[in-house]
Amino acid sequence: MILSDAEHQNVADAIRRAETSTSGEILCVLSEADSYYxxxxxxxxxxxxxxxxxxxxxxxxxxxxxxxxxxxxxxxxxxxxxxxxxxxxxxxxxxxxxxxxxxxxxxxxxxxxxLTPRRIRRQHVHRSALEQFRARGLRRTARRTGVLIFVSLSDRQAEVIADEGIYTRVPPEAWADAVATIVAGIKRNEIATGLVEAVERVGTLLATHFPPSAENPNELPDKVVEL
Structure with missing residues (x-):
């Protein structure tokens, strides 16, 4: 395991707290697989x-x-x-x-x-994030408000992918602070802390544009998926 049980619980709790104030759904995926070019x-x-x-x-x-x-x-x-x-x-x-x-x-x-240019590594991480976005069912939320926080430890990069319902109001560059928080946590060897802070930032941004609905069902698991 990349994160300890306590760290998994901390991130899961952060996701639950964030989702209480928004109709958006947040899922974290953490990859330790070595990237080859x-x-x-x-x-x-x-x-x-x-x-x-x-x-x-x-x-x-x-x-x-x-x-x-x-x-x-x-x-x-x-x-x-x-x-x-x-x-x-x-x-x-x-x-x-x-x-x-x-x-x-x-x-x-x-x-x-x-030896690999940063631009190529970013493209690789982006493709991996899109694959996980599709594989984890984030497109199956009722209002298309799923958000994936994808972290590649081998490349020391992160990507936030949001569904169509969110992109209509929140541009991709709005997630830059959350991504920077994760990368800083990786560099400090505090991965869980970086994830928790990123989830809080994503949750605040979602709450601004997507307040909770009357029912506000929990459509995605509140956890970190490790690859």
Whole structure:
């Protein structure tokens, strides 16, 4: 478990308190799964495989001399031919080796996150949040007022996704404070505290635009779902 039982209870209580003053429904999803960016790894591997041999050539380093000795000229070969063979083999083997090594290293999650542009990581988190929004049934609320607070611990990012009924009155940028609160909590290693504060901010915003209805049913579970 990512959160302790007590922390789960604290977040659940915060959700219940927030929903008493609004007809909106709040659900939290917390993901600890490592994020992989194979397309970024491929780009880095290709760049390193192409650039390093070229830079070595510019600096005057003979890549052919990196190949193991032992080539002996035959009766039709001379030293110049052997040198060309070594040079060609060096420019074949070195890029392949660099590509494989770089690709393997850049797939390691911490390295991958460091080398992946923030914009690409944000797009990944957004897609993951949308998938959870659909999978958790937030579109099945009566007034389309479901709100998902999605947190990716591996990417240290968060996303707030609201249903159509809320987006008509609350623009996406209105959730920025809640997202910043979660990210700050992750950095302090106080995930539950950040979630509780984010739920309170989301609840305050919902209460302003979506006061509770006469019945105000509880349509979504008041809890944190861990992935």
């Amino acid at each position: 194979p397309q970024v790894a491929l780009a880095w591997a290709a760049a390193i495989a192409l650039l390093v041999p070229y830079l070595l050539w510019l600096t005057g380093i003979d890549i052919g001399m990196m190949m193991p000795p032992g080539w002996q000229p035959g009766h039709w070969e001379d030293a110049t031919t052997i040198a060309y063979h070594r040079f060609g083999l060096g420019y074949t083997v070195l890029p392949i080796a660099l590509f494989i090594l770089t690709y393997a290293v850049t797939l390691v999650p911490p390295v991958s996150r460091f």
